[in-house]
Amino acid sequence: MELSTNEKLVLKAIGDVEMTAREVSGATGLKVEAVTHAAYLLAEKGLATVRDEVKFEYVLTEEGRRYAEQGLPERVIHDALPERGESLSRLKERFPPSTISIAMGWLRQKGWARFERRDGDTVLVPLPAGRSPDEEALSIISEGRTQEGLQEKAMKDLLKRNIVVVKEEKEKVIVITPAGAELKEKGIVVEEEVGQLTPEMLASGSWQGKPFRRYDVSAPVIMEYGGKKHILRMAMDKVKRTLIEMGFKEMEGPMVDAEFYVNDLLFMPQDHPARTQWDQFNLKRPQYIRQLPRELVSRVKEVHEHGGDTGSLGWNYRWDEKIAKRLVLRGHTTSLTARYLAIFKKPPQKFFSVAPVFRNDTIDMTHLLEFYQIEGWVMDDRLSMRDLMGTFKEFYSRFGISELRFKPTYNPYTEPSLEIYGKHPRSGRMIEVGNSGMFRKEMLAPYGIECDVIAWGLALERLLMILYGYEDIRDLHGPLCDINFLRSVPVIWQQ
Numbered sequence: 001m002e003l004s005t006n007e008k009l010v011l012k013a014i015g016d017v018e019m020t021a022r023e024v025s026g027a028t029g030l031k032v033e034a035v036t037h038a039a040y041l042l043a044e045k046g047l048a049t050v051r052d053e054v055k056f057e058y059v060l061t062e063e064g065r066r067y068a069e070q071g072l073p074e075r076v077i078h079d080a081l082p083e084r085g086e087s088l089s090r091l092k093e094r095f096p097p098s099t100i101s102i103a104m105g106w107l108r109q110k111g112w113a114r115f116e117r118r119d120g121d122t123v124l125v126p127l128p129a130g131r132s133p134d135e136e137a138l139s140i141i142s143e144g145r146t147q148e149g150l151q152e153k154a155m156k157d158l159l160k161r162n163i164v165v166v167k168e169e170k171e172k173v174i175v176i177t178p179a180g181a182e183l184k185e186k187g188i189v190v191e192e193e194v195g196q197l198t199p200e201m202l203a204s205g206s207w208q209g210k211p212f213r214r215y216d217v218s219a220p221v222i223m224e225y226g227g228k229k230h231i232l233r234m235a236m237d238k239v240k241r242t243l244i245e246m247g248f249k250e251m252e253g254p255m256v257d258a259e260f261y262v263n264d265l266l267f268m269p270q271d272h273p274a275r276t277q278w279d280q281f282n283l284k285r286p287q288y289i290r291q292l293p294r295e296l297v298s299r300v301k302e303v304h305e306h307g308g309d310t311g312s313l314g315w316n317y318r319w320d321e322k323i324a325k326r327l328v329l330r331g332h333t334t335s336l337t338a339r340y341l342a343i344f345k346k347p348p349q350k351f352f353s354v355a356p357v358f359r360n361d362t363i364d365m366t367h368l369l370e371f372y373q374i375e376g377w378v379m380d381d382r383l384s385m386r387d388l389m390g391t392f393k394e395f396y397s398r399f400g401i402s403e404l405r406f407k408p409t410y411n412p413y414t415e416p417s418l419e420i421y422g423k424h425p426r427s428g429r430m431i432e433v434g435n436s437g438m439f440r441k442e443m444l445a446p447y448g449i450e451c452d453v454i455a456w457g458l459a460l461e462r463l464l465m466i467l468y469g470y471e472d473i474r475d476l477h478g479p480l481c482d483i484n485f486l487r488s489v490p491v492i493w494q495q
């Protein structure tokens, strides 16, 4: 059986009695981590056992350390009292008020002084004061002696006075096994091993005949988790890069926006349940946007009320600008598309965004109140649903996802509309990853856009679900996130 130097040192140090890794570290001069590592290697070979133990220990607070040095306030005051006593006003000249106020109560409680009224002043007369149990405890703790015999009542007082606190210490306890003892009996020779081969050793040839420490690449080591990008941020960067490679430009815009951009420009009737489809968060202050673009407002009003000159009948109601001015947390980033369409009206155009949206949903495995949407749109003279589906195929294939399904759906602002589904690798189920369609003429008319626009909103978290196979969106972000999952995500993007 081959043992490393550290294993030999640890085996030599341990015996019949249990020892903590810290104690073995003290006995061998090895670091605690090195001892633990070696102990586990010994355990694998059946030469020792290692177990975790939680120990509770009293430690002094900063105040406690001061008292351990100078004495408790009641001791300080008691020892300063002359036999005939000392008035409170005199004491106040000699000691800080905090020392006196703390001491007064304890002098009385411990019976270390008598309080007399003399000439309108309180006089403290000292009584015999032997060393009290709490003083004894204080010195035991400060000197690091064994805490086994500490008196309960004294500890209660010290804890209450915030002089000590209880510290929880996790310890590795190492015990030798009979096999280990037998090996030890035969004698263990610890020889110097060379840890590193140097150019000098090679040049002089002094390496010859020397024992070298072996590498054990499978040895357990302490895990170090460095800082790194959150998986969501990593995915976001990758999505952005992918869309830029596909020729898209990025849109930017406010998270708080007027309903005009979030709803009205999308031909969502103000009195329709679809309006609350997003279960939006309204703003209390400020409640309204200051201004909306005049011309666009009047054209949206026309289309909503009677269809404008689109040939549509519109929603046949009175459109209210006040409602359009209400501020909300955007429930989708289609509000950005609504803003950009007002500027980029001439084909061809390709835009995208990857940004947070907010919905007043019930949180569950697949829903959060805040998530990231991958928004996009393409404008050209002649586009079809094939272009839309082809764009998704191309986009998702760049993430290694080839199995997509499409399902017809309804949106007030697109016709036709499509839901996009991808296959969850673990459950095998098709999960919805996004929604899309061709913008209706009622939506495009107010802008004066006459060509075709295909558009979509995809969920970034759902894309990640498919890529990593996790099943609960809450593992990813929010207070319940799975920290081990986040830590173990590779730093390099895997195709």
Ligand SMILES: N[C@@H](Cc1ccccc1)C(=O)O
Binding pocket: 331, 332, 333, 334, 411, 414, 434, 435, 436, 437, 455, 456, 457, 458
């Ligand atoms: N806004 C839609 C997505 C979408 C965008 C553009 C066109 C069609 C659909 C959603 O949030 O689900």
